[in-house]
Amino acid sequence: MQQQLFINYTENIRLQKKGDVLNFNPKLVSFRELVPEIVSTSYLTHSIYYYPAKFIPHVVKYCIDNCTKENDWIIDPFAGSGTVGLEANLAKRNAILLDLNYMLNHIIPLKIPQEKIQLEKTILNKKLEQVFDNNTEFTPSWSNLEYWYPQDILDTLKKFWAGQKKLDNDLYSMIIQATLVKVSKIFSFAEHKTPKLFKSKYKNSYISELLTKDWKNILINTIVNQSNDILKDINQFINLTLNNNNFVKYYGGVDSANYQIEKDIEVDCLITSPPYLQAQEYIRTFKLDLYWLGYSEKQVKSLANLEIPYRKANKLIETDSLNKIRKELKIKKLEDMLNSYFYYTIKALENATINLKKGGLACIFVGNPKVDGIEVETWKIINEYFSEYGFSFRAIYEDRIKMRQLFGARNNKNPEGMKSEYLLILEK
Ligand SMILES: C[S@@+](CC[C@H](N)C(=O)[O-])C[C@H]1O[C@@H](n2cnc3c(N)ncnc32)[C@H](O)[C@@H]1O
Incomplete structure (x- = not known):
């Protein structure tokens, strides 16, 4: 099972050397077709809580089945509603989940209950x-x-x-x-x-x-x-998980760009989907819920200030593709957002990979949004950055967006015009 990914797609897998120019195309796949055993995105406890821009569980299960084995530890620094946690638990893997949104602390104990007694x-x-x-x-x-x-x-x-x-x-x-x-x-x-x-x-x-x-x-x-x-x-x-004793550790309300988990946990794999470049503001979206749950105005405001990409970056991430976009971008506000997005997203990914073992895989699911008409090839930029820091490229998959509800029930569900999402796989 573990080998499947690499046997099928070896033609795409080329170890990157410093200074290499990427010259290969993403492999077109449909995760829904690759994981037909999941018939509904809302199966089991997946949709107890509403959450925008959730992972489709198919992508997560695909990564788990092909990149990890039983009892491995998986980390998700942008855990949102905990899709990675639930799929990991079902597959007898351990999960570490981090998210800025306090909602995680309310969602996980219900979505992945640890007590194995039937409720009445x-x-x-x-x-x-x-x-x-x-x-x-x-x-x-x-x-x-x-x-x-x-x-x-x-x-x-x-x-x-x-x-x-x-x-x-x-x-x-x-x-x-x-x-x-x-x-x-x-x-x-x-x-x-x-x-x-x-x-x-x-x-x-x-x-x-x-x-x-x-x-x-x-x-x-x-x-x-x-x-x-x-x-x-x-x-x-x-019922399904009676014999399953795997751990789920969750940290809601933390800034993944500045938070590091316990040093002694060795992580086998990272599976995550960072926020989109022009994502909606998650904390704002959940205001009503957070106040009813008992959080104060001060707590909610201070979290909102840490949200990616709505905070100022004090450093620049430099990669060839990102520098090229910077040269073309004429609008200062958009450039600031781009800088902030890549700085904090990459910082969070870096933090989460500190505990990743050597040879461990990082599966990162991103979109290629447009900023002022310029396509931002997020996966390429992340790959360029990490290949400078000891990671090697393993695979890139393109999945055409079908039903994923990125932007809710608006008329224009996809204002950034994204046609596809990409799964980038790196090895430490
Ligand atoms: C695309 S969503 C992840 C959804 C998740 N994959 C799921 O299936 O529910 C991106 C997440 O990034 C979180 N986020 C934004 N800024 C963050 C930060 N500084 N630290 C940690 N999480 C952050 C948002 O709260 C949001 O939950």
């Missing part, structure tokens, strides 16, 4: 009743909260959240938390079918109409149904 519907429904009967209030510490809700709905959500926070911290309360995160967006003025946080006319009339109905009953039914659906997914996951 009756217990969940009893706890839900406690939440619905609660009369105290939890008020998020956010000055802008009232802007997003009609008063009656806000008052009810405050009681439900306070009730959830009083429960013992177990899988049941985490299920209810995940559901409350969902409904707190659905029952707000914020558009809930797109990741970005914004009000829309459509949503305004949706809420006005809701208020004319028995909205509280609708809210309670939604919470009960969604919580029970999550319980089913979790039980299915537990």
